[in-house]
Amino acid sequence: MNSIVARLPQTGSIIALLCYLMWPMSVHAESGAHADNGGVAESFAQEERVQEANHDDFPALLAELATASFPRKVALVNELQLRGWPGVRDALAGLLEGDLYYQQDDADTVRVYVVSAQGDAVTLFDPVTQQILERDAMTGLRRITTNNPLRRNLRGAVARFDLQDASPAVRRDAVAELRRGLDDATIALLRAQQAHETHRGVARDIDVALALHDLEDADVAVRLAALEVLSGELGNDVYNRVQRLLATDASGEPLEPDAAVRQMAGRAIERIEQRRSFFGFLETLFFGLSFGSVLVLAAIGLAITFGVMGVINMAHGELIMIGAYTSYVVQLLMPNQIGVAILVAVPAAFMVSGLVGVLIERGVVRFLYGRPLETLLATFGISLILQQLVRTIFSPLNRQVQTPDWMSGLLRFNDVFAITYNRLYVLIFMFIVFALLWLVMHRTSLGLKVRAVSQNRAMARAMGVRSDRIDALTFGLGSGIAGVAGVALSLLTNVGPNMGQAYIIDSFMVVVFGGVGNLWGTLIGGLSLGLGTKLVEPHVGAVMAKILMLVFIILFIQKRKQGLFPQKGRSAEGH
Amino acid sequence: MSDRSVLSRLMQHDLGSRIFLGLLLLVGAGMPLAHLLLPESSFLHPSTYTLGLVGKYMTYALLAISIDLIWGYCGILSLGHTAFFALGGYAMGMYLMRQIGTRGVYGDPVLPDFMVFLSWDSLPWYWLGMDMFWFAMLMVLLIPGLLALVFGWLAFRSRVAGVYFSIITQALTFALMLAFFRNEMGFGGNNGLTDFKDILGYDLQATSTRIGLFVVTAVALGLGYIACHWIVRSRFGRVITAIRDGEGRARFMGYRVEHYKLWLFVFSGMLAGVAGALYVPQVGIINPGEFAPLNAIEAVVWVAVGGRGTLYGAVMGAVLVNYMKTYFTVAWPEAWLYALGTLFVVVTLFLPRGVVGLLESLRRRER
Numbered sequence: 001m002n003s004i005v006a007r008l009p010q011t012g013s014i015i016a017l018l019c020y021l022m023w024p025m026s027v028h029a030e031s032g033a034h035a036d037n038g039g040v041a042e043s044f045a046q047e048e049r050v051q052e053a054n055h056d057d058f059p060a061l062l063a064e065l066a067t068a069s070f071p072r073k074v075a076l077v078n079e080l081q082l083r084g085w086p087g088v089r090d091a092l093a094g095l096l097e098g099d100l101y102y103q104q105d106d107a108d109t110v111r112v113y114v115v116s117a118q119g120d121a122v123t124l125f126d127p128v129t130q131q132i133l134e135r136d137a138m139t140g141l142r143r144i145t146t147n148n149p150l151r152r153n154l155r156g157a158v159a160r161f162d163l164q165d166a167s168p169a170v171r172r173d174a175v176a177e178l179r180r181g182l183d184d185a186t187i188a189l190l191r192a193q194q195a196h197e198t199h200r201g202v203a204r205d206i207d208v209a210l211a212l213h214d215l216e217d218a219d220v221a222v223r224l225a226a227l228e229v230l231s232g233e234l235g236n237d238v239y240n241r242v243q244r245l246l247a248t249d250a251s252g253e254p255l256e257p258d259a260a261v262r263q264m265a266g267r268a269i270e271r272i273e274q275r276r277s278f279f280g281f282l283e284t285l286f287f288g289l290s291f292g293s294v295l296v297l298a299a300i301g302l303a304i305t306f307g308v309m310g311v312i313n314m315a316h317g318e319l320i321m322i323g324a325y326t327s328y329v330v331q332l333l334m335p336n337q338i339g340v341a342i343l344v345a346v347p348a349a350f351m352v353s354g355l356v357g358v359l360i361e362r363g364v365v366r367f368l369y370g371r372p373l374e375t376l377l378a379t380f381g382i383s384l385i386l387q388q389l390v391r392t393i394f395s396p397l398n399r400q401v402q403t404p405d406w407m408s409g410l411l412r413f414n415d416v417f418a419i420t421y422n423r424l425y426v427l428i429f430m431f432i433v434f435a436l437l438w439l440v441m442h443r444t445s446l447g448l449k450v451r452a453v454s455q456n457r458a459m460a461r462a463m464g465v466r467s468d469r470i471d472a473l474t475f476g477l478g479s480g481i482a483g484v485a486g487v488a489l490s491l492l493t494n495v496g497p498n499m500g501q502a503y504i505i506d507s508f509m510v511v512v513f514g515g516v517g518n519l520w521g522t523l524i525g526g527l528s529l530g531l532g533t534k535l536v537e538p539h540v541g542a543v544m545a546k547i548l549m550l551v552f553i554i555l556f557i558q559k560r561k562q563g564l565f566p567q568k569g570r571s572a573e574g575h
Numbered sequence: 576m577s578d579r580s581v582l583s584r585l586m587q588h589d590l591g592s593r594i595f596l597g598l599l600l601l602v603g604a605g606m607p608l609a610h611l612l613l614p615e616s617s618f619l620h621p622s623t624y625t626l627g628l629v630g631k632y633m634t635y636a637l638l639a640i641s642i643d644l645i646w647g648y649c650g651i652l653s654l655g656h657t658a659f660f661a662l663g664g665y666a667m668g669m670y671l672m673r674q675i676g677t678r679g680v681y682g683d684p685v686l687p688d689f690m691v692f693l694s695w696d697s698l699p700w701y702w703l704g705m706d707m708f709w710f711a712m713l714m715v716l717l718i719p720g721l722l723a724l725v726f727g728w729l730a731f732r733s734r735v736a737g738v739y740f741s742i743i744t745q746a747l748t749f750a751l752m753l754a755f756f757r758n759e760m761g762f763g764g765n766n767g768l769t770d771f772k773d774i775l776g777y778d779l780q781a782t783s784t785r786i787g788l789f790v791v792t793a794v795a796l797g798l799g800y801i802a803c804h805w806i807v808r809s810r811f812g813r814v815i816t817a818i819r820d821g822e823g824r825a826r827f828m829g830y831r832v833e834h835y836k837l838w839l840f841v842f843s844g845m846l847a848g849v850a851g852a853l854y855v856p857q858v859g860i861i862n863p864g865e866f867a868p869l870n871a872i873e874a875v876v877w878v879a880v881g882g883r884g885t886l887y888g889a890v891m892g893a894v895l896v897n898y899m900k901t902y903f904t905v906a907w908p909e910a911w912l913y914a915l916g917t918l919f920v921v922v923t924l925f926l927p928r929g930v931v932g933l934l935e936s937l938r939r940r941e942r
Contacts, residue, residue: 377872382920384915505745508742
């Protein structure tokens with residue numbers, strides 16, 4: 001007896017395996033039997049069988065769903081989505097996401113929950129009673145399994161529910177989902193929705209979906225009208241479908257019999273391509289701004305140390321690197337709150353890099369004021385030491401800073417134009433940093449003193465400004481900003497000991513191009529260099545674009561030595 | 576005899592130069608002789624490795640002299656001098672590539688291996704003529720010289736000076752490095768030019784060829800030194816020094832400052848090109864890494880360590896720092912960048928005139 005009991009689980013798994021192997025046969029048998037009636041009739045027949053089983057209440061259907069075979073699950077999902085019970089959508093969406101679990105109690109009653117786990121706490125949502133339960137652990141809960149055909153079915157089912165949703169965004173997603181598999185039932189549903197759809201965007205999407213369907217129509221007028229709708233539409237499916245109208249078969253005969261339709265399709269494609277290239281241009285523009293924002297971030301600290309103080313700080317890139325490593329370390333310290341870690345890293349990196357900057361200024365740079373070439377060499381030596389220090393502490397390998405959830409992903413405008421959130425945030429972040437720095441320089445007493453010392457040190461000292469203290473603070477400010485830039489860059493690229501070197505030449509180029517001593521020059525200079533590089537890049541390649549940028553700046557400095565925005569007045573003579 | 580008298584007049588009151596030239600004669604003639612005549616067991620017998628190392632140091636010394644000439648005497652700090660060095664090296668490398676002939680991996684009589692690999696069917700126009708030694712040597716001088724001429728003309732004409740000049744020269748060498756990394760440029764991309772076989776028909780691996788190269792390098796260093804020395808001692812050199820000490824004043828006195836700077840820069844660039852051309856056959860490879868801004872700035876530090884404004888100081892710095900580098904990278908590789916970085920800081924803070932300045936002040940104190 002004992003041995004049989006012990007082997008039971010094994011036996012069970014063998015039976016499951018057999019069922020799995022035989023499942024395709026049963027599907028074939030079913031579809032074979034109903035082949036002549038078409039898809040609708042088939043699902044109808046399945047519905048009948050569900051009703052035969054007399055499962056007319058929600059809990060019972062869900063309970064059967066928990067343990068049924070995959071084809072049976074498809075039938076049950078089809079049945080469920082026709083019912084108006086509240087909670088059906090939650091259950092189906094949960095099943096789609098793999099969050100639907102069931103629990104069998106002693107009386108063999110099966111209860112189904114949408115489960116969400118956060119840390120140790122488990123939250124159960126009962127779709128039938130619409131109640132939320134709290135649990136400590138997942139014990140006793142078993143996931144309801146899905147497979148690809150079932151998930152496809154579920155997506156359609158959830159989309160049908162979402163089509164009724166109050167939010168237009170949800171409705172649009174639903175239409176987009178339904179557009180992937182257009183059958184008669186879906187078309188009927190969309191037509192019904194079209195009749196009372198009030199949101200223009202959703203209505204437009206439905207029109208496109210219906211037009212895609214109409215392209216299959218036998219009537220030439222209907223096809224022409226459909227093309228009218230589809231002209232200039234950016235979806236990839238639309239483009240491919242319309243393109244197919246222009247295709248020819250193996251013997252060179254056009255697939256589309258009607259010449260007017262072909263001509264119309266040609267025009268539609270032309271229009272689509274026009275719009276595609278427009279959005280492609282927008283995308284390039286965004287890439288350019290994004291690259292420009294990286295350049296500005298890297299250069300803006302230098303705009304203070306080099307631009308305002310006139311100190312050539314070749315260790316600037318390494319201060320950026322220190323900021324990036326600070327962001328990495330803060331994330332290591334707060335592994336569970338990556339999003340918060342990034343926000344903490346910003347002031348932390350400012351402090352760390354700023355402190356290192358003050359040390360550099362007090363330890364080395366202050367002895368070399370008025371000797372720019374020596375400053376250059378000494379700070380370059382410091383940059384080598386800092387690089388090697390990081391290699392010793394963190395290893396020479398690159399480190400990865402994790403992107404928090406709210407920063408990853410795409411902001412999609414249409415199939416052609418999408419921008420990544422992290423680049424968007426870095427762009428916004430750059431503007432914030434710039435604005436803060438501008439305020440510090442122009443609206444605080446520190447900024448006033450910094451400018452006073454840079455314009456006329458002797459006079460400022462005579463007015464009671466402690467110039468050496470201001471020097472240290474200014475250098476610290478510029479270095480701190482470099483550290484903050486490092487946090488932003490750590491989200492876009494790998495963090496490694498060499499990352500500073502990658503930015504140092506670019507940073508100097510931006511500051512020199514924009515005009516030394518001018519924050520606005522750095523902003524405009526960096527953004528326009530970024531734009532220029534990305535606009536040229538598609539034509540000549542990335543490396544060549546960079547070379548051209550450098551050559552352009554070298555030539556530009558010949559023409560306008562003072563950069564885009566030269567300093568005016570007496571202070572200009574100092575440079 | 577008149578040559579000697581010119582030379583001895585040139586070296587008058589210049590103990591450092593006399594010591595340097597004496598040492599160079601000793602090394603340039605003595606080391607090859609010692610290698611050939613003394614038995615291998617002898618303590619004084621230099622190995623082929625040592626010969627190669629010293630030969631390399633001598634090309635570095637020539638590069639250091641070319642940097643010192645413009646930085647030490649004219650105040651122009653170029654952070655892109657390795658661009659000229661590498662261009663000279665590439666010109667020599669192209670000649671050596673063409674000498675490989677059918678002995679390459681693919682056995683193509685005309686095309687170097689990497690071009691066959693990229694399935695090019697003919698030589699790019701700028702490779703034509705590089706199989707002739709005299710033409711290649713002309714290019715060793717002309718290409719760096721031309722780049723220096725165009726770049727210097729653009730920069731000095733619009734009075735780009737000081738750190739601005741340093742930064743755009745750094746951008747120049749950086750841009751060139753990126754360009755040479757591209758396979759499309761036709762210079763072997765990432766791998767550069769290597770696998771050389773022989774030079775003027777002599778096998779590059781043979782000891783006799785190595786000794787020949789060693790002697791040629793020593794002679795080039797000596798001639799380069801004397802030429803630079805002659806330049807800085809001439810009337811032209813005095814104007815150059817005047818420009819360093821007060822550019823505005825020199826200009827107001829009627830000197831065409833830009834022209835002086837430009838010709839000095841071109842000469843310095845050509846000298847660096849020669850150094851590169853001598854470096855490549857001894858090392859056996861030239862790749863885009865030679866353009867790296869780090870190399871250029873390292874070369875500047877040789878000069879700073881030795882003592883800028885004295886030519887023998889530059890030589891001393893180049894040998895000293897490179898000997899340190901050779902020692903550290905073998906004995907203690909992690910520490911090399913610490914040592915180099917510290918050297919930068921210490922020299923600029925405490926030894927503004929380098930080791931030479933230190934020695935001089937010690938000598939003065941003794942008096």
